[in-house]
Amino acid sequence: MNDKYQDFLSELQNANESERDWLVMEFSLQNLSEVLRQAVLAAAIPHWFDHAYLNAVLGFPLKDEDFSALTELSFVEVFPERGFNVHERSRNLLLDYLWKNNKARYQKLSKQASAFCKKQDQTIAAWRVESIYHGLLANHTTAKDSFIEQGLNWLNRFQHDSLEHLTQVVLAPVNSGKLSGEVAAWAAFLQAQIDILYSRYSSARDFLQLTLKQKNNKFLVSSCIKSLGDIHSHLAEYDQARHCYQQAQSIFRQNKSRSGEAECIRALASIHRILSEYSLARDCYQQALTIFQQELDPWGEANCIQGLGEMHGFLGEYSQAQDCFQQALIINRQIRNFLGTASCTQYLGDVSKNLAEYDQAQDYYQQALTIYQQIKDPLDEANCIQGLGDVSRNLAEYDQAQDYYQQALAIHQQIKDRLGEANCLGCLSVLHGAQQKIELAAITLDQAAQLYEEINNKNSKSFCIGNLGVLYLHQKQFGPALLAFNQAIEIFPHVNFYQNRSELYMQIEDYPAAQADIKQAELIGAYSAYTLLIKAEYALWQQQALQAVEFSQQALAERPADGNVRAFFALTLLADGQAQLARAEMEQALTAIYQKHEFDYLLDALNKLTRIYGHLAEVDVLRGQILNRYQTR
């Protein structure tokens, strides 16, 4: 038998593992004609080829029989709908060989491939990617800019499948050392954006670290650090996220990229918001807003105004919140941002709900819900339904509220939104409390708290515990209520917990402790209407009726639709001897009071008033008004 085969086997046996593949390929090439050998090397250049494409890469027409012989080789396979391709492993061997031994030829073949691809329909992503790829390897002067421009274009237009195809194709020569520098850095950066999008944070971080090695392009470096901040934020590593955003912002500023700077400030606002640092978040939104307005960026502008509205809402500054959402709504409608339009409308619903303007709230929620359903946004759809549930609950329409909450809960569970699920359970527990199903309410609250714990959302967990406190307070179980408020404050010292605890202290007549909590609530400064109301209550029980009237009047000015605030105003008027006015105010207030515990509170307060002030004229009339309304509601 022929010695060349024995020699081949011996060579294989003596070679190390990495050399063996090439020895087989070399043996194959040696057994081919010169033309076919050239054709094999040229065929390895593109990701696929047909006869015309291969002719263009080769630079001369290949005879039909040679093309046919090429496609019959074992390492050439059919590429569906496009022709053929050299098998991945063999292609890599051939490309590495050519790059190492004849780089000029590699670049020439790539140049010819690029010229052919550019003549094809560039609206087809596969041809566009192939043109860019060959242009980069041919070292075209414009190729780098085309690559970056196309990548960013696809990223900004949500064409992630095309972008991913481009980055994968470019990263292969980057990994084998054929492309480096800025192209490699951009490929890694763009791939990181895809990874972030698909929640592959570890891989994204690795790509961003690679990008950061390219220190010359400051825009890229700052964008990269901003993206690292986004990853930290997704992973709830807020300190690191904040550090990254601040660092990126500084570089953007040094390089006079105003929109980059504004994006970082807006991201910082989101972190402050997550950490319930509302004043800081508000400042950041304001700063970013100024820049977006200067840069004539209506999307950024609308987002920041909306963010400002949310912060005002969180701080109980409802009138300012309303103004912001109305402004943002106008811009979102102008730029046809349907999601923004829907969320601003939903927030307006939230504000109306918090101001006890329930008809208006329902109207807003229904409008937003319609848009969310049209644009298929199940998460916000569920939140809207939950808002409708809150309104029904506040109106004591408990069956309707239960329906809404169950609908919202089902959507949250279906889309695996655990935060939404926990929020919904929290709402259901408050509903159970209002229905006097105390045990069920406590169990449901506990489920919500566990979910918050699992997703590491401590602030929301504290609200769960705070709500449990309110539930006990309504039941006059002061010990467990106090324990719950203390625990909630320990986790997250929110103003509501101090307000509720001071209410509890007043009920057990520990006025110094109540006063201390009122001072603390004033110090925090948010939800001023409620703070004014508890100050009014404190003054009333301290027999300072005139002061109580003043405070409750101020609270009412902030919440004119709130029946509970107006009813308390009526009590202070009664204590101040303005019986007729008290009666009129109570009459009006009772049209906007719906829930049992609210009536209970008023009756208790009337008794306490009698105890402290003696029997006042019209007390029995007011009691009669309340009982009558309670029975006929």
Added chain:
Amino acid sequence: MSIANYKEHRKAFSALLEADCSKPILLFKGESGTGKSTLMEHCRTQIQQDIHQVSVDLRSTTNAMQIFLQTGRRLSWDCFDNFQLQVGELNRQFNINVNGNTQAGVGNMINVELKALFDNTTPDQRAERYSTLTNAWAEDINKLDHPCVLLFDVYEQASSEIKNWIDGDFLGCVADSQKMRVVIAGKSVPESFGWNHCCELKKLYGVHEAEEWLPVIQAMGRIVPAQNPIDFLAGICLALNGNPAAIVKAIENFPRIQ
């Protein structure tokens, strides 16, 4: 076509074609050159006439929409009433107007409607619409008279969007279906607990035994260029670590049968 060994893999595929098949998902996992595509090609040839089949090469498939279109073309759009209704319904829901398009034919119209549905959409919106359409599409396949085998090759090169669709909506539907059978080959393959109970994973480690290559050599019209063919082949197999692509490449340089 001739294929060296992988008997166990071929047997698993035969089981997939059985009427009472309990594991309708078959995964072939192996490194480059271990013969996945050849095995897939072999599987295709084993499918009887009365079983529907659709082959998808994931290198040239950029989104799930193309898979719907390919299935419609292959099996005939008449089988996909439910799917077509759902596409129309979604377009109406999102106020997408595709009237005035002059392209004729059901396939072209669906192509236009699908494209309109997915143009300028966020990944979340796309995923949501894919879910709705996949359910309708699977429902249509479940109504077919005969089983339908879907073969996906080069899984590792699929886009993230397609991988998410395959791993989630698609294989979820297959797990609940009496009619759908799926084979997926790749250097990596889908993983999920959701449908793990109805999935068979077969790894490809190469073909190391010299004897297994004799029928392949014969089918390629070659002879082993050595006094002792088995020893020579064993040397080749050992040196090339049983990698079928490399071994076939060596074999095609053997002398032809005169």
